[in-house]
Amino acid sequence: xxxxxxxxxxxxxxxxxxxxxxxxxxxxxxxxxxxxxxxxxxxxxxxxxxxxxxxxxxxxxxxxxxxxxxxxxxxxxxxxxxxxxxxxxxxxxxxxxxxxxxxxxxxxxxxxxxxxxxxxxxxxxxxxxxxxxxxxxxxxxxxxxxxxxxxxxxxxxxxxxxxxxxxxxxxxxxxxxxxxxxxxxxxxxxxxxxxxxxxxxxxxxxxxxxxxxxxxxxxxxxxxxxxxxxxxxxxxxxxxxxxxxxxxxxxxxxxxxxxxxxxxxxxxxxxxxxxxxxxxxxxxxxxxxxxxxxxxxxxxxxxxxxxxxxxxxxxxxxxxxxxxxxxxxxxxxxxxxxxxxxxxxxxxxxxxxxxxxxxxxxxxxxxxxxxxxxxxxxxxxxxxxxxxxxxxxxxxxxxxxxxxxxxxxxxxxxxxxxxxxxxxxxxxxxxxxxxxxxxxxxxxxxxxxxxxxxxxxxxxxxxxxxxxxxxxxxxxxxxxxxxxxxxxxxxxxxxxxxxxxxxxxxxxxxxxxxxxxxxxxxxxxxxxxxxxxxxxxxxxxxxxxxxxxxxxxxxxxxxxxxxxxxxxxxxxxxxxxxxxxxxxxxxxxxxxxxxxxxxxxxxxxxxxxxxxxxxxxxxxxxxxxxxxxxxxxxxxxxxxxxxxxxxxxxxxxxxxxxxxxxxxxxxxxxxxxxxxxxxxxxxxxxxxxxxx
Numbered sequence: 002x003x004x005x006x007x008x009x010x011x012x013x014x015x016x017x018x019x020x021x022x023x024x025x026x027x028x029x030x031x032x033x034x035x036x037x038x039x040x041x042x043x044x045x046x047x048x049x050x051x052x053x054x055x056x057x058x059x060x061x062x063x064x065x066x067x068x069x070x071x072x073x074x075x076x077x078x079x080x081x082x083x084x085x086x087x088x089x090x091x092x093x094x095x096x097x098x099x100x101x102x103x104x105x106x107x108x109x110x111x112x113x114x115x116x117x118x119x120x121x122x123x124x125x126x127x128x129x130x131x132x133x134x135x136x137x138x139x140x141x142x143x144x145x146x147x148x149x150x151x152x153x154x155x156x157x158x159x160x161x162x163x164x165x166x167x168x169x170x171x172x173x174x175x176x177x178x179x180x181x182x183x184x185x186x187x188x189x190x191x192x193x194x195x196x197x198x199x200x201x202x203x204x205x206x207x208x209x210x211x212x213x214x215x216x217x218x219x220x221x222x223x224x225x226x227x228x229x230x231x232x233x234x235x236x237x238x239x240x241x242x243x244x245x246x247x248x249x250x251x252x253x254x255x256x257x258x259x260x261x262x263x264x265x266x267x268x269x270x271x272x273x274x275x276x277x278x279x280x281x282x283x284x285x286x287x288x289x290x291x292x293x294x295x296x297x298x299x300x301x302x303x304x305x306x307x308x309x310x311x312x313x314x315x316x317x318x319x320x321x322x323x324x325x326x327x328x329x330x331x332x333x334x335x336x337x338x339x340x341x342x343x344x345x346x347x348x349x350x351x352x353x354x355x356x357x358x359x360x361x362x363x364x365x366x367x368x369x370x371x372x373x374x375x376x377x378x379x380x381x382x383x384x385x386x387x388x389x390x391x392x393x394x395x396x397x398x399x400x401x402x403x404x405x406x407x408x409x410x411x412x413x414x415x416x417x418x419x420x421x422x423x424x425x426x427x428x429x430x431x432x433x434x435x436x437x438x439x440x441x442x443x444x445x446x447x448x449x450x451x452x453x454x455x456x457x458x459x460x461x462x463x464x465x466x467x468x469x470x471x472x473x474x475x476x477x478x479x480x481x482x483x484x485x486x487x488x489x490x491x492x493x494x495x496x497x498x499x500x501x502x503x504x505x506x507x508x509x510x511x512x513x514x515x516x517x518x519x520x521x522x523x524x525x526x527x528x529x530x531x532x533x534x535x536x537x538x539x540x541x542x543x544x545x546x547x548x549x550x551x552x553x554x555x556x557x558x559x560x561x562x563x564x565x566x567x568x569x570x571x572x573x574x575x576x577x578x579x580x581x582x583x584x585x586x587x588x589x590x591x592x593x594x595x596x597x598x599x600x601x602x603x604x605x606x607x608x609x610x611x612x613x614x615x616x617x618x619x620x621x622x623x624x625x626x627x628x629x630x631x632x633x634x635x636x637x638x639x640x641x642x643x644x645x646x647x648x649x650x651x652x653x654x655x656x657x658x659x660x661x662x663x664x665x666x667x668x669x670x671x672x673x674x675x676x677x678x679x680x681x682x683x684x685x686x687x688x689x690x691x692x693x
Contacts, residue, residue, distance in 0.1 A: 049076040055087070057524040059681060061607035061634070064524040064563045066092050066655075072684065082687035086657050086679075089523070090410065090447070091353070092603040094651065095559045095575065098219055099351040099405070100201050101667075102621025106258040106343050107203050107217060107251050110192050110224075113184075113265035114208045114231055115238030117296075120175035122184035122266055123320035126163030132170075132186065134159040139233055140170065140183055142190040144388035147395045176268060178320050185233045188264035191318045191337070195262070196224050198340040200369045200405045200421050205250070209243040209265075210235035213250060221422070222459040237271035241300035244315070245275055248308055255619035261308065262338060263301075264318040267325045273298035282307045283331050299324070305332030316342070345369045349667050351622070352406040353652040355416055357430035363669055364418060366405040371420050375433045381426075384470065386441025392464070392472040400440055402426065408445045408455075419446045423458045427470070437470055449483055452501060456481060463490055465504065474504030482521040482528065487542065489528050491516035496530055498544050508544040520561045525570055531558035537574060537583075550574075552581040553591065564604045566635060573609060573634065575599050580611065582634060590637030596628050601653065606679045609634040612664065614649045622649040622667045629653075629664070629674060645672045657682050 056069040068089045074081040119139065126132060133143040135158050143160060146153075151165040161170060172183040196204065206215040206227040215227035244263060251259045273280065273292035281290040282303040289299040305315040305328050315332025317325040329336045345368050355362040365373050384394040404422030411417075416430040423443030428435045443458035453470065456463030456478065463478045465488065476499065478490035487507060488499050494515050498507040510530075518531035527547060528540040535558065539548040552558065552574035560575035571589070574581045577598055581591035597615030604610070609632040617624025627650035631640040645664050650672065652664035660677025676682055 047076075049074050051075075058089070058564070059084075059086070060565045060567070061604070062086065062564060062681070063092070063604040064522050064565075065520065066090060066603055067605075069681075078692040080690040080692070082690070083684040084681065084687060085684045086681040088655060088657065090412075091355075091654055092601050092652075093445075093560075094353070094601045095599060096408075096445070097598075097600070099622050099649075099667075100203075100219070100620060101346060101349065102255070102257075102617055102619045102624045104201070104257055104344075104346050105203070105255060105619070105621065106260055107205075107256040108199070108343075109205045109207055109213075109247055109250060109261045110195075110228075111207045111209065111244060111247060111261055111263045112188060112192070112228070112231055113238050113240065113263070114210050114233050115235045115268075115270055116233055117175070117238060117268045117270060118185040118188065118233040118266060119172060119183050120266065120268075121172040121178055121180045122182060122187050123178040123180040123322075124182045124187050125180055126166040126170070126182050126186075128162070128164040128167075130163045130190075132161055132163065132166055133157065134161070134170065137232060137234075140166075140172075140186045141229070142186070142193065145385055145395075146389035147387050148389045176266065178266070178322070180320075184266040184319060187320075188318055189228055189231075192228060192262070192264055193225065195318075195339065196221055197403055197422055198369065199343070199345075202343070203256075207243070207247060207250075208235075209238055209240060212243070212246060217252070222461075225459070238265070238269055239272040239274070240265060240267075240269045241272050241298065241304045242274055244301065244304045244308070245279070248311060248313060251313070258343070259313045260316060260334065260338075260343070261313060262316045262318055262334075263328075265325075266319050267301070267317075267322055267328070268296055269293075269298040269301060270296050273300045275300055275304065279303055279307055302328040302331050305329070305334075309333040340369055348669075349405075350651065350665055350669055351667070352409055352418075353654050354663070354665050355409060355411045355430060356654060356656050357411075357414060357416075360430070361663075361671075362416065362430050363665070364406040364409060365669065370404060370422075371402045371406050371418065371424075371426070373433075376428055377432070377434045379434075381435045382437040384437060384439045386439065386464075386472070392475050394439060394441075394470065394472055397440075400424075400438060402438065403440075407443065410447045412448045415448065417446045417448055417453055417455075419443045419455055425453075425455055425466075427453075439466070439470055442466065445481070447483060449485060449501060454481065454483055454488065454501075463488070465501065467502075473502065474499075476504070480516060480519040482519045484521050484523065484526070484542065489519060489521060489544075491519050491530065494532065496528070496540070496544060498542075510538075510540055510544040510546070512538060518558050518561050520563070522563045522570075524565070525563070529561045529563065529572065531561060531574065533557055537561065537572065548585060550583045550585075552576075552583060552588065554579050554581055555593075559599070560602060562602055562604055562609075564607075564634065566607060571634070573602065573604065575602055580609070580632075580637075582609075582637065589635060592632075592637045594630070596630055596642065597625070600627075600649065600651075603653065603655070604634050605655075605676065606681075607634050608632065608640065610653065610662070612645075612650055612653060616649070624648060627664070627666075643674070646670060 052073040054071040058067040070087045131143045152161040171181040203217040283306040314334045316334035316338040317329040385397045404420035409418045414431045416428045425439040425442040442455045444456040446455040453466040480491040494512040496510045514533040537550040554576040562573040579593040582589040596613035601612040611630040614627040627645040646666040650664040653662045662674040
């Protein structure tokens with residue numbers, strides 16, 4: 002009986018619950034219908050029509066990085082309006098040379114500049130390579146041209162192809178080594194190739210007759226210039242004496258390994274004036290291990306063995322002779338070293354990543370060259386910049402990408418990236434397919450519709466390319482910025498405006514000193530130029546002078562950001578370790594930062610997001626501490642500070658759709674910052690308009 006009563010009670014409760022649920026569902030359906038009838042007029046069956054309008058950045062947001070998307074949704078007789086933030090371009094970092102503290106070999110390139118280097122060296126010219134006979138008679142590798150079939154005489158000298166040179170430019174076989182190429186040509190060509198293969202590695206250039214001619218640097222242009230300025234004119238080749246004098250030329254700290262590459266044919270002339278205890282240091286009993294007035298001294302291998310005992314590896318570049326191979330072996334090095342001999346880092350990041358839809362595209366480098374695993378190189382078209390005639394590109398056979406990632410720009414799904422060795426690639430970020438690669442266009446890269454701008458490269462050129470790709474025009478410069486129709490370049494203290502598509506001259510302005518930062522403000526249509534005297538000049542699009550700002554920051558200005566607040570334009574000036582906010586005739590605030598070196602900055606919602614890095618003792622990107630500081634852009638007050646990595650942070654990369662901001666470290670670690678609560682990151686309603 003009790004069981005029956007319990008079952009009846011449960012059944013009653015279930016019926017009541019079902020009745021309430023059904024009532025609520027009907028009420029909900031009725032309410033939804035009422036709402037739909039309010040927003041969708043009766044009888045309307047069409048889908049809503051959306052119209053998007055792109056506007057300048059809203060107040061409190063970085064002019065160069067952001068734009069506003071106004072959305073108009075029309076459905077029947079009603080129109081809803083909303084706005085949100087869109088990325089115009091990701092924040093540009095303040096470029097610094099990336100170096101690792103865990104891998105930083107120092108290399109001295111010691112070039113034998115004796116006259117005997119003009120003799121043959123057991124090698125032939127490379128058939129399709131281009132060479133130049135200079136006025137002094139020495140032959141050096143030349144930049145490629147497509148107007149030389151076999152040989153061409155010019156005011157600079159005679160150009161010839163390698164296969165032609167093997168017949169008509171044979172060097173004297175003075176030392177019975179064989180071959181047709183002079184040892185000097187072989188040495189310069191090999192050393193240039195080595196420099197191209199070694200990134201992040203400080204190198205110095207020295208000669209046997211004169212010692213150091215270029216101190217340690219990672220600047221490839223300086224190293225090439227030092228090599229191109231050498232001449233094989235010395236009467237002697239004191240190989241062992243010059244090598245001994247260089248053994249104390251390395252830095253006392255921050256070098257992970259010390260190496261010397263000796264480019265020579267191994268023929269010592271007037272050599273061997275070294276301490277007697279060193280003349281047979283390798284204990285090989287060679288009677289020529291002594292000072293000899295003419296040719297024949299063999300003390301080079303003894304000094305190499307001594308250098309090895311000091312922890313310095315000695316490598317040889319030259320003909321494959323028993324003496325040079327034995328010298329390299331005793332010096333703990335190899336004959337004809339390449340980058341692999343120096344155990345380059347397997348993988349590292351030197352740039353912020355890119356975002357493509359829901360995919361994160363990391364521009365990773367392996368073995369010192371750009372090689373992301375997600376890129377497909379199979380159908381890549383390869384082009385090379387020619388050094389003759391009007392600037393142009395020629396089709397070439399497949400090339401390998403040289404150097405680590407230097408600069409990147411993404412527009413839609415098109416990703417442009419340059420490397421430290423002046424290679425420019427165009428990649429579809431969605432599919433990973435590389436459509437083309439250009440050898441000879443480097444530096445910072447940006448895009449403007451179907452135009453690509455890169456520079457300056459190692460030659461000091463800013464190159465403007467069109468579809469294809471093709472070189473439309475180029476100019477000299479240290480910095481550049483661009484509007485939709487003009488290119489503004491700074492060469493020293495001279496700022497020049499050219500039409501973007503055709504390179505026609507538009508205007509020129511001369512600053513008070515060399516320009517160190519140059520930015521175009523797309524919202525105001527002005528050019529902001531900072532000079533080394535510490536002032537910022539505001540110029541119109543025609544480079545007419547408009548105003549002058551004085552940030553009074555120590556150490557020079559490295560970057561400029563601009564935004565509006567209460568309809569007044571504001572400018573953020575960035576120094577290495579400080580920032581200031583200015584408006585016409587007034588400094589709102591100026592602050593030095595204890596967080597470290599400023600690596601990037603962006604203004605969002607009237608807040609200044611500063612990426613800073615305090616490097617370790619040796620400055621490697623794998624050391625120190627990076628942080629994200631948020632300041633009130635109008636007062637300079639610090640709102641927050643967040644530690645990012647125990648290393649340098651690259652970025653930020655901003656994704657409004659996901660409501661996040663990301664930084665990446667050299668080892669591909671990712672740090673995310675939530676920005677979803679900033680107004681405009683999500684669509685913000687502006688109201689509804691009803692048509693009667």
